[in-house]
Amino acid sequence: MSIGTAVSRVEGQAKVTGQAKFAADNTPPGTLHAALVGAPVASGRLIDVDATAALTLPGVVRVLTAHDMPRFGAVQPPAAVLALPLQNDAIRYEGEPVAIVLAESIEAAEAGRDAVLVRCERDDPILPGAATREPPPEPRMLGDDLEMGDVDAIFGTAQASVAATYIQAARHHNAMETSGTVARFEHGKLTLWDAVQASENVPLVVAAALGMRPDDIHVIAPHTGGGFGSKGYVWPHQILAAAAARVAGRPVKLHLRRHDQFVCVGYQPWMKQDIKLAATADGRLSAIDHEIVNSSAIADTHLEPASEASKTLYASPAIRTRQWLERRNINVPTPMRAPVEGPGLWALESAMDELAVALKIDPLDLRLANYAEVDPHTNKPWSSKKLREAYEEGARLYGWRTRGETPRRDGAWRIGHGMATSSMGNFRFPGGARVRLRSDGTALIEANTHDIGTGTQTVFCQIAAEELGLPIENVSIVWGDTDLHPASPVYGSSATGSTGSAIALACREINAKLDALGGKDVRASLRRANLPEMVADGAFTLPGGASFSADGDGTPYAMRTWGAIFVEVGVDPELGLVRLRRAVGAYSAGRIINPKTARSQMTGAIIWGWGKATMEESVQEPNTGGWLAKNLSNVAVPVNADIPLDIKIHFVSEYDPHASAIGTRGIGELGATGVDAAVAAAVYDAIGLRVRDLPILPGKILAGLSSQHAAAG
Structure with a gap:
């Protein structure tokens, strides 16, 4: 049996020996290195780009401006940006590309970039606090407003209620590998070596921009050094690299600097959430009112539909949700690991804890009292839900029911315990794969999927091994090339379910063919049929031929994933420091294919959540509108010293x-x-x-305690 076995990653050796090739590792002969020149203001009009000094530097070949670039065709999602740069003189955010330096080396390109002079006419940018709210444009992929029951009337007669505002800072993905694209034209065909999470999307967008046929664009992207959503959509640098290669007549490598990552791709937006809960005296929810606003760009839109959690998590007879946008002169945000419910549960679960304290009910018991046996707003049954078991086992492993018996101080540290429900929508995409079963008893999977560090290649081999009855060492996989069989993207926690299902279906077709030949003895059956191999294509499809499904759309079932997280922290009230001491996560997420990679994913996710809770913040400078920090030296993220060994999954x-x-x-x-x-x-x-503004920094704790002391007299 292969499924359920802890298997090490099949791509691991290639990574640790340096054999794994990432986008920027490709340098075709004659490659020019590109560096982007960004606008120095957040709003205004470009007057002039003076490249005279740059062109005198050794190695600098060309400096491309809007005058040199083709007029791009209209692009649509999955393009992240519809108002493409280098097309006119409008400046909408600081760092918006206004020129591209092409040089024989990256050093020369960077020196050339620093020598380019950009003159602008500056307008007053729309900054945080000055923007007005507006409803998001229709149609929405998620986040439709909901009005279920008479929310206002219920709040007017509620036995208990809480109301609070929760804020979370913007923050950037900062994957280990910055985004980058290498573009080469040959005989009218375009090859892109790209850092992406869904290379099937790239030809559609680049072809529309450049007036090409998608079939004439070949994308190679086996290894992606982290994505977290920032490499999910198609970004302008991918189009610009291809356009520059066409204009220059030579391959172009455009590998974003860390500085560029803050302005050339997305980030998680700033969000403000107002939430009210009404309940009976015994803690049963009678109404949920959740209003959300997220920052977005002037010309492009990203909606962060955090209301989905409040629609689905608890059995409330009345639910109202509303979504708003606040447009600023800043680049457009994008989904970030655990979008939608990640932000939404920050507000909802914090309010639930406040309600538990107000009612003097254990926070776990409050959640159990409001357990939703069916989807609250559709009344559809769950495809599967074992959240009760997750609550129970998580509480047992943590010692939640006996936490009051443990010490509450450890030297200067005050000890605290907290818990929350975890949940995500179940995103599904059409998936495909080709499986070859060979007469020597080995199998090969071919699928245009990507390695972003999650272990999907290993899981795919385990699925094929299980379905075909082979040892896992007899199964291999090739991936990361649009010439291979199309597969689903590697975002939205969807790849295993979508492409993995396609692999399983292909294997089942092979098994049916083997049965028709007289059995599953591969060598004997294929030899009798005089076949060197047996090939089958598997396709995982969605109802109605949909290209995306969330939460069981189009099916009789509501589909979500579930869990519970329990944490112990230490707080030093004199210094305002917060330290994670231990954590337990228990999850209801369907069948676990590889417990080793799955446990790694969940441990990393808890660490990710700790960083969001206590460290990470991207600040939009309140005067100029640009990002205050644009490199990792100014970004706090968890390191080994921040994370205890005691994390149970x-x-x-x-x-x-x-x-x-x-x-x-x-x-x-x-x-x-x-x-x-x-x-x-x-x-x-x-x-x-109570800290309701993320991240929970020392200054907020010290200021809050100071205010408490002052109020107490």
């Missing part, structure tokens, strides 16, 4: 026959949800201070 035994052909649901983002709310609850438990 538990998966409930589960098989979901409705979510996928292999019983799985997504896990990669689930573990990042709820962590921030659990941490804030633990801080309150430790020192009696």
